Amino acid sequence: MKIELVSIHFWILHIIFTIAIFVGLLYRISIVLQGSLTVYGKSKLDNVSRWSKFWYFIGKFFKAVFSKKIGLIIRVIITDSILHYKLFRENKLKWFTHTCIFWGVLALFILSVLSGIAVEIAPALGYQYGTNEFLDALANKDHWATAVLNEILNVIIFLGIVVALIRGFVSKKKIGMMMFNDIFLIIFIIVILISGWFTEATRYIVERTPEYIGKIGFIGFYLGKLLRIIFSNATANSWINAYKTFWHIHVTVIWLAFVYIPFSKFAHALFSPIASAINVMEKNSK
Secondary structure (H helix, E strand, O other), X not given: OOOOOOOHHHHHHHHHHHHHHHHHHHHHXXXXXXXXXXXXXXXXXXXXXXXXXXXXXXXXXXXHHOOOOHHHHHHHXXXXXXXXXXXXXXXXXXXXXXXXXXXXXXXXXXXXXXXXXXXXXXXXXXXXXXXXXXXXXHHOOXXXXXXXXXXXXXXXXXXXXXXXXXXXXXXXXXXXXXXXXXXXXXXXHHHHHHHHHHHHHHHHHHHOOOHHHHOOOHHHHHHHHHHHHHOOOOOHHHHHHHHHHHHHHHHHHHHHHHHHHHHOHHHHHHXXXXXXXXXXXXXXXX
């Protein structure tokens, strides 16, 4: 028994939340642009509007792309913003936590977007199932590659959260991930993980997924087996309603988390590549 939940109201909400995310990012950028540019020797720009500064940096960026600085910018972004080499040298455990959470969430988000394209957009453009193995794998939740990757990424994120919480309770120093502003984001991620596992568990139950397929998504499948033992008297309709409930909770919390990111301390992970590029463009300008 297959169950489908995506409908027009889902896409309307998706569009609204996407707009809200971009509005939040623009708001955060506008706050940053209120700062002084004296450090770059651009004090004359301190008297112009925030968006004049914004277009100034946009122009500088495109000039840098077609200049000899592009190699240096790429190298700095890779070492400082992707690999976080400075953080690794400063505190390896903190680097491990940051890497697990940030890259785990980002990779899971990319996988979800690609799966959405394979399920919704590709067929609308005339794609036929069986034509491309990669798209077929993305569209099939029970494909071994998709299931394993989802589970591994969930475990990586969960491990990062656990280490962050332990460090927050054990460390005598106040660390960034445990500051009050960010505990909400950690809670969001925990709820996303748990609701995702329960969504998969109830889906396996409703669809009566055989063990040789379901065990690949090991957490969700075996959680489903446990739920069936605990609630042995539950009807098929009860499991369907449970699945719908967990699915809506999961999707809603994902949206809320992404809307919140621009206002959290975690936003630095989004803006650090931009900051690195600006530092190279301005401090190395002739």
